[in-house]
Amino acid sequence: MTKILIVEDEAGIAKFLRQGLEEEGYVTDWAADGSEGLRLAKSGSFNLILLDWMLPKLNGMALCSKVRETDKSTPIIFLTAKDTLQETIAGLKAGGNDYIKKPFSFEELLERIKVQLRNPVQTPNDLQLGHILMKIATHQVFNGDNEVFLTQKEFALLEYLIKNKGTVCNRNSIIEDVWNIHFEYDTGVIDVFINSLRKKLNLKKEQDYIRTIRGIGYIADDIPQ
Incomplete structure (x- = not known):
């Protein structure tokens, strides 16, 4: 029911x-x-x-x-x-x-x-991106020793990028896979959430593990470029 x-x-x-x-x-x-x-x-x-x-x-x-x-x-x-x-x-x-x-x-x-x-697939494994640690089971994120408090959607977005680490994630795929929206949608919301993630994770230019691929989307990588 x-x-x-x-x-x-x-x-x-x-x-x-x-x-x-x-x-x-x-x-x-x-x-x-x-x-x-x-x-x-x-x-x-x-x-x-x-x-x-x-x-x-x-x-x-x-x-x-x-x-x-x-x-x-x-x-x-x-x-x-x-x-x-x-x-x-x-x-x-x-x-x-x-x-x-x-x-x-x-x-x-x-x-x-x-x-x-639809029930999302759950995984008990922790995820790592450079100095960023995601504890999926407890819904916690750490940058080094500092805990970072993310909203539900920010957490889901970061999780998606880390799970696809090293692969370019285009905006349409992010909207479909993170927001579960399979309709025409303004993907500009993603840029706002990415900026929010960078600020909360305190990712400086020399330690930005989330790179913008202009006109396409984003890629997460352990080595900032």
Whole structure:
């Protein structure tokens, strides 16, 4: 039984979503404001959350951030009329996994839900990139002796680059494999997250293990160039 929480203040949209999802075999629950959505989300009983951006009492961004304080894994898809690059980045940094603009086709939403519900392959092995150590099991990152605190998506991006160390990762592949988005998407969000990673990892020019391949993407390497 797959349970989906819908946090949406427009009753008509919520009814449409619930009906369509339940016809597909999902079990749904609905919250009409952010406070109630947070209460239900923190119950931990949902496999995925559909989250409106503009909500009464507690907006979607704040709700997402609060959920991510204790829940790093439940997929969250934003449903919103906002669609600028800056807003997309803000939603992803808050912990969102995907972002779909209103109005949207139910078929597209359904495919995005299916993508997010696929279980990622887990590995217990630690990963190394130069002086950077990733402890997958405990979700920790260290630069030498200093622990670095990354968001869920920053962690996933760094993990992906290290697992593909020595190979150029193009932007479209990163969007598909890290964000699980197989639709047309503004890959500019990746550049923002890479810059954030470099700052948090304190990667100076002479110790930058993540190189930009202009016009293509990025490559992680133990030897800075």
